[in-house]
Amino acid sequence: MKHEFEFVEFGKNNLKDYILIEGFPGMGLVGTIAAKYLVEKLNFEYIGYIDSSIFTPIIRIHKGMPVRPGRIYADKAKKIAVLISEQIIPNQFTYFTAKKTVEWIKAKGIKEVISLSGIQAAPKTIEKSIIYGIASNEASKKLVKTYNLTEIPEGITTGVTALMLLDLKKTDVEAISILANVEMTADYKASAEVLKKLNVILGLKLDVEPLLKEAKETEKQLIEHLQKVKTTKDNADRFERTPVIT
Numbered sequence: 001m002k003h004e005f006e007f008v009e010f011g012k013n014n015l016k017d018y019i020l021i022e023g024f025p026g027m028g029l030v031g032t033i034a035a036k037y038l039v040e041k042l043n044f045e046y047i048g049y050i051d052s053s054i055f056t057p058i059i060r061i062h063k064g065m066p067v068r069p070g071r072i073y074a075d076k077a078k079k080i081a082v083l084i085s086e087q088i089i090p091n092q093f094t095y096f097t098a099k100k101t102v103e104w105i106k107a108k109g110i111k112e113v114i115s116l117s118g119i120q121a122a123p124k125t126i127e128k129s130i131i132y133g134i135a136s137n138e139a140s141k142k143l144v145k146t147y148n149l150t151e152i153p154e155g156i157t158t159g160v161t162a163l164m165l166l167d168l169k170k171t172d173v174e175a176i177s178i179l180a181n182v183e184m185t186a187d188y189k190a191s192a193e194v195l196k197k198l199n200v201i202l203g204l205k206l207d208v209e210p211l212l213k214e215a216k217e218t219e220k221q222l223i224e225h226l227q228k229v230k231t232t233k234d235n236a237d238r239f240e241r242t243p244v245i246t
Contacts (some may be wrong), residue, residue, distance in 0.1 A: 016109035023084040024160040028118035028182030033191040035084040044073035045067040096164035103147035113175035118182035136168040136175035
């Protein structure tokens with residue numbers, strides 16, 4: 001079965017030489033939580049969305065209207081774009097999603113990609129506020145040093161972000177992943193730590209304290225939403241496998 005995956009923009013958006021903040025769900029849902037908080041608190045402009053058949057047909061309602069699961073935002077004054085997905089990308093579509101996203105990045109002329117992600121919590125003896133960095137290629141390694149990130153010399157990274165970094169390795173786009181220590185399924189503290197580092201990197205002046213204060217309730221809502229997605233999918237799969245008696 002052929003699956004559709006298209007970046008749809010409202011009007012013509014010149015994103016040449018922009019910095020793209022990528023927030024696909026990953027460990028601790030750090031990317032989704034941080035990117036969503038960023039666009040809401042700094043009033044980024046909603047400029048487009050991802051139209052794809054890979055998304056589960058469960059749509060969040062906000063202010064009485066449906067919300068696209070994959071969205072694109074931009075701050076045209078700062079030349080920063082944000083790509084966010086509120087649905088976990090199924091494993092069988094991670095390669096497909098990464099490929100299509102990198103194609104869009106190259107087509108738009110984006111100069112730098114900063115992926116927001118999480119890493120399994122370090123031992124208790126290690127400071128949890130440490131932010132790690134992974135570079136897509138040798139040219140991008142200077143960003144890890146410039147942004148004062150802790151390099152991961154050996155390890156494993158997974159998901160759409162991992163495959164995007166691999167695909168961007170052979171391009172002129174400077175791309176890094178910044179990762180915070182994750183301790184729970186939806187880790188808002190880790191998301192706040194990533195945003196603190198992003199504040200320093202991009203001079204955003206974003207107040208992350210409300211994120212920590214609202215963490216408990218927001219965490220509960222997001223977990224419930226993701227559980228509903230999983231339950232509905234499981235029920236749909238079970239229904240499709242049930243023999244029909246006529």
